[in-house]
Amino acid sequence: MDLKKKILFFIFVAELAADCEQAVDPTRVIVAGGSLTEIIFFLGEESVLTAVDITSNYPGSATSLPSIGYVRALSTEGILSLNPTLILGEEDMGPPLVVDQIKSTGIDLRVIEEDYSLNSIKNKIICVAKILGIEKKGDQIFHEKLNSTIIDLQALSLFNQNNLKKVLIILNMDGTSPIVAGKNTSANGFIEMMGAENAVTGFDGWKPVGAESIIQMNPDMVIITERGIRNFESIDEFIEKTSLGFTSAGKNGKIFALDGMKMLGFGPRSPDTALELAKIIN
Amino acid sequence: MFELISKFNKLKFINNLQLLIILILVVVLFISLYLGISLGSFQISFFDYLFGNDSKLQQRVFEEIRLPRVFLAGIVGASLALSGASLQGLFRNPLADPGLIGVSAGAALGATLVIVLGSSWVPSYIFGPFILPLSAIAGAAFVIYLLYLFTKGFGYSGITYMLLVGIAVNALASVGIGILTFISTDSELRGLTFWTMGSFGAANWLLVLPAYIFIIPAFIWLLNSARKLDLLQLGEPEAIRLGVDVRSLKFKVIITSAIVVGISVSLSGMIGFVGLVVPHLVRLIGGVNHNYLIPASIIFGSSIMIIADLLSRVLIQPAELPVGLLTSAIGAPFFLWLILRVKKT
Numbered sequence: 001m002d003l004k005k006k007i008l009f010f011i012f013v014a015e016l017a018a019d020c021e022q023a024v025d026p027t028r029v030i031v032a033g034g035s036l037t038e039i040i041f042f043l044g045e046e047s048v049l050t051a052v053d054i055t056s057n058y059p060g061s062a063t064s065l066p067s068i069g070y071v072r073a074l075s076t077e078g079i080l081s082l083n084p085t086l087i088l089g090e091e092d093m094g095p096p097l098v099v100d101q102i103k104s105t106g107i108d109l110r111v112i113e114e115d116y117s118l119n120s121i122k123n124k125i126i127c128v129a130k131i132l133g134i135e136k137k138g139d140q141i142f143h144e145k146l147n148s149t150i151i152d153l154q155a156l157s158l159f160n161q162n163n164l165k166k167v168l169i170i171l172n173m174d175g176t177s178p179i180v181a182g183k184n185t186s187a188n189g190f191i192e193m194m195g196a197e198n199a200v201t202g203f204d205g206w207k208p209v210g211a212e213s214i215i216q217m218n219p220d221m222v223i224i225t226e227r228g229i230r231n232f233e234s235i236d237e238f239i240e241k242t243s244l245g246f247t248s249a250g251k252n253g254k255i256f257a258l259d260g261m262k263m264l265g266f267g268p269r270s271p272d273t274a275l276e277l278a279k280i281i282n
Numbered sequence: 283m284f285e286l287i288s289k290f291n292k293l294k295f296i297n298n299l300q301l302l303i304i305l306i307l308v309v310v311l312f313i314s315l316y317l318g319i320s321l322g323s324f325q326i327s328f329f330d331y332l333f334g335n336d337s338k339l340q341q342r343v344f345e346e347i348r349l350p351r352v353f354l355a356g357i358v359g360a361s362l363a364l365s366g367a368s369l370q371g372l373f374r375n376p377l378a379d380p381g382l383i384g385v386s387a388g389a390a391l392g393a394t395l396v397i398v399l400g401s402s403w404v405p406s407y408i409f410g411p412f413i414l415p416l417s418a419i420a421g422a423a424f425v426i427y428l429l430y431l432f433t434k435g436f437g438y439s440g441i442t443y444m445l446l447v448g449i450a451v452n453a454l455a456s457v458g459i460g461i462l463t464f465i466s467t468d469s470e471l472r473g474l475t476f477w478t479m480g481s482f483g484a485a486n487w488l489l490v491l492p493a494y495i496f497i498i499p500a501f502i503w504l505l506n507s508a509r510k511l512d513l514l515q516l517g518e519p520e521a522i523r524l525g526v527d528v529r530s531l532k533f534k535v536i537i538t539s540a541i542v543v544g545i546s547v548s549l550s551g552m553i554g555f556v557g558l559v560v561p562h563l564v565r566l567i568g569g570v571n572h573n574y575l576i577p578a579s580i581i582f583g584s585s586i587m588i589i590a591d592l593l594s595r596v597l598i599q600p601a602e603l604p605v606g607l608l609t610s611a612i613g614a615p616f617f618l619w620l621i622l623r624v625k626k627t
Contacts, residue, residue, distance in 0.1 A: 055468070070467075171469050174397045175414045175551060176476045177483025177602050203601045208476050210483055211347045212324040213600035215339075227469060230400045231413055241486075243347050246339060260469060 020127035022135075023108050025085040029132075032071045033090030035267035036112060037062050039128045042145070042268040043138055051082050058261055058269070076101040088128065090114060114266060116189025118150060118274075121266050146268060153193065153275045160195030165281050167191045168199040168219035168249070169264075172228035173242070177208040186264040193270070194278040196221070211243040221281055222249040225260040254280070300574040303567060307581040311356075314585040318352040318592050319344075323599050346486065352588055354485040355605075357497055358550045359560075359587020360580040361542035366557030367564070367579040368504055371511035371572055372535045373445065379558040380543040383444070383536065384425045384451030389547035390478065391455045391462075392421025397477060398462040398470050415489060415548035422544025425451055429536065444532075480553035480606025482591050493545050500538040501580060507534055508572035515570075553606040555613030556583055556590075562620060 028050045031037045037056035040046055051066040053074070068079055072094045079087065079102060087109040093099060103109050112127055114120050122142065129138020169187035171179045181187030182203040191198050199219035200209065222244055232238040235257050244250045256277070262269045320328040326344045330336040336344070362380055369378040380386050396417045432447045466474060510531050514521045522528055546553075560583045561575060568574055587609075594605040 072468075172473045173484070174473050174477065175393060175484050175549075176473065176481040179472055179476060182601070200600065202599075206472055207601040208481060208483060208604070209600050210323065210595050210602045212322050212343060212595070213602075215343055215347075216323050217600065225469060227400070231396075243343075246342065 020110075020130040022133045023086045023110075023131050025108075026132045028083060028085045030068060030079060030082060030084040030087045031056060031089070032068065032074060032087070032093045033112075034058065034071075034261050035114075035124065035265040036088050036090060036128060038261075038265065038267035038269065039125050040132075042125065043129055043132070043134065043141055045132055045134065048132065050084055051079075055261070058265075058267075074098045080105065080107075086110070086131070088112060088131070116186050116266060118153065118193050118271060121268070121270060122146075122150065124266070125268065146271060149271045149275055153271050153278060156275065156278045157193065157195030160278055160281060163282060165196045165220040166199035166217065167194065167196045167221045167223065167281070168214065168217065168247075170222065170224040170228055171206055171260075172225060174228075174231065177210050178214065179206050180209045180214075181206055186266060189266070190263055190270065190274060193274040194281060196278075196281055215243060215246045218247050220248050220252070221254040221256075221277070222247065223256050223258055223263065223277070225263075226257045227260065229257045296571065296573045297569075300568045300571075300578075304574070304578050304581065307578055307585070311581050311585040311588075314588040314592075315352065315356070318355070318588040319348055321592055322348055322595055324348070350487050350490045351482050351485040351591065354490045354493070354549060355482050355587045355591035356584040357490070357493055358482070358546040358553065359556055359590075360501070360584040361497055361546040362553065362557040362587075363560035363564075363579040363583025364501060364504065364576060365539040365543050366583075367561035367572070367575050368507075368511065368535045369539055369557075370561055371514065371575075372532060374515060374517075375445075376562065377558070380539060381452070381554075381557070383429060383448040383539070384455060385422050385540045385543045386547050386552060387452045387455035387459075388425030389418040389422040389544050390552060391458045392418040392424075393477060393548060393551070394459050394462045394474060395421070397473050398466045412489070414484075415545075418548030419544050421455075422540055422547065425455070426537065426540040426544075476604060477551045478606070479604030480551040480609070481594075481602070481604055482550050483602065484549065489549055493549060496545055497542050500542050504535065504538045505576055507531060508576050511535075511572040511576075551604075551606065553587075554610040555617070556587060556609050559613045559617055559620075560586060562617070566620070 027048055029040070029048045030051045031040065031049065032053045034055040034057060037049070037052045038058055040049060041059055041062065046061070049062075049065055051068050052062055053068050053071045055071050056062045066082065068074055068082070071090065072092055074094065076098045084107060087102065087107060089099070089109065089111050091111055091114050093111060099109065110131060112124055114124065125142050125146070126135070126138060129135050169181040169191065171181070173179065180200055181198065182200045182205055183198065184204040185206060188198050199217040229235060229238045232241065235255060238257070239245050239250050239255050244255055249255050258273065261267070263273050264270070316328065320326070324340070324343050326336060326340045326348065331341065331344050365380040366378070369380065369382065370376055372378070393414055396414045428451055429444065429447055433444050463471065463474060510521070510526045513524050513526050514528065514531065516524070518528055561579045564575055564578045564582055568578060590605050590608045594603045594608055597603050
């Protein structure tokens with residue numbers, strides 16, 4: 001029992017210490033998590049990718065790589081059969097048993113930290129670049145492609161905070177009440193990135209919320225994933241046929257459908273998306 | 283109405299006490315209706331609405347969001363309870379419920395198909411927001427067809443055979459749902475999970491009115507078989523000897539159950555235990571004859587569901603408690619208590 005505890009403790013500490021040190025051999029990389037795949041493409045290092053999970057659907061060429069399945073339901077044998085030298089995963093990579101099994105084979109496995117903030121996007125990019133041993137190049141690419149967006153977004157976010165608007169993010173509403181983002185979600189972080197506040201208070205995670213409550217919250221802007229409106233002809237039809245038209249967002253035409261990963265993936269595309277929305281929220 | 287009551291009385295298929303119980307249940311239904319439409323996260327008073335004292339927004343929320351939702355809850359509760367009562371009568375088995383013959387699972391499979399695969403394979407200008415309920419109804423209809431096929435028009439080899447077919451069909455549908463769950467993404471998975479726990483959140487008049495148009499005639503159609511279901515309790519051969527066309531009775535009960543449950547599941551997801559528990563409750567307070575049992579189950583199922591939906595809306599505002607969780611959480615312990623009580627006496 002004691003030994004078991006010690007091992008568990010060791011694994012726990014090892015996980016915390018999963019840092020951004022350069023990997024010994026970053027030549028055959030498997031990625032579990034769409035934002036990390038985007039980052040590797042962003043850094044121009046896609047040639048090292050050996051396989052990706054099914055949440056890695058951007059850019060399009062990522063989908064032609066071998067697939068290791070769903071990020072939360074990986075299989076040890078499937079991954080090991082691809083003979084990777086390095087595995088990069090987001091925090092929701094799992095199941096834990098599989099992660100432990102892979103670690104026990106001695107393969108370099110890193111879980112990249114995430115706290116759904118603008119900072120963590122930057123940290124993720126720098127961290128992945130370090131692990132791949134291209135810190136300098138990564139820094140340069142970051143400054144070339146993303147830094148100005150981030151600075152603009154930070155400034156705009158500060159400005160928006162003077163006049164806090166309420167934003168509601170909906171995952172989908174197929175046959176149920178709209179499933180919306182509460183606190184402690186990627187969507188909540190995304191809303192804060194825009195310098196706005198989540199229209200939902202009072203619960204954590206994604207939960208269904210009745211139409212009446214949504215009207216009561218009266219959000220100034222509503223964002224739904226593109227998947228969420230695929231049963232409607234257009235966003236206009238969606239607004240007309242659901243009760244969202246009763247909210248300020250509906251009356252002022254501030255209801256948008258966006259690609260989920262582009263917004264909530266917290267990869268290199270998220271700051272751009274947040275900036276576009278932050279510009280029009282006021 | 284009075285003629286109808288006296289007719290019932292003359293035929294002695296329902297007694298005065300039972301009539302009184304039904305009347306009380308009607309009153310209870312009106313009270314639940316009143317509570318259902320006057321309470322909610324949005325402050326609207328029914329009387330303000332009646333006298334036009336409310337704002338434009340309140341009026342529209344009332345008419346377009348709350349009313350259809352309460353009415354949907356009512357008809358779904360009635361459907362599930364009716365289907366439970368008539369199937370328990372048909373199978374002469376107190377454990378029968380709409381889930382048993384596989385129709386709910388078929389409807390669920392149809393709905394899951396749309397949630398996971400989307401509706402890109404049908405032109406949305408034809409079906410639009412109807413696609414999910416329609417697909418669920420198609421799933422239910424497919425199961426009915428399978429049942430029909432395997433039981434040679436519901437007339438073959440008695441009840442056990444049909445139950446076995448139902449179990450197999452259930453298993454098949456579960457596999458389908460399982461496969462779809464497996465290939466679904468994170469966001470679809472969430473939608474799916476909440477859908478299987480039941481919700482009246484998708485209610486609007488466009489969906490609710492057609493449901494009433496189909497379900498009410500099914501109710502009436504089944505109501506006049508009540509006496510035959512009584513006779514069937516003596517056993518199939520006896521019922522046949524007493525002049526009951528058992529084959530057509532089976533056909534009628536199964537088809538109506540399938541229709542009402544198919545529509546209900548398609549509009550509200552999976553809501554457990556109402557179909558099982560409500561008929562038992564109704565039997566407990568008033569008796570077992572179907573002329574009483576069926577209408578009382580319809581009325582009582584309806585009020586229970588309206589109250590359950592009200593609780594689901596207000597208990598953990600602003601979030602919504604899935605209504606299926608509520609009905610099962612209350613229904614299951616109650617059912618256990620009922621079993622215990624019956625065993626003691």
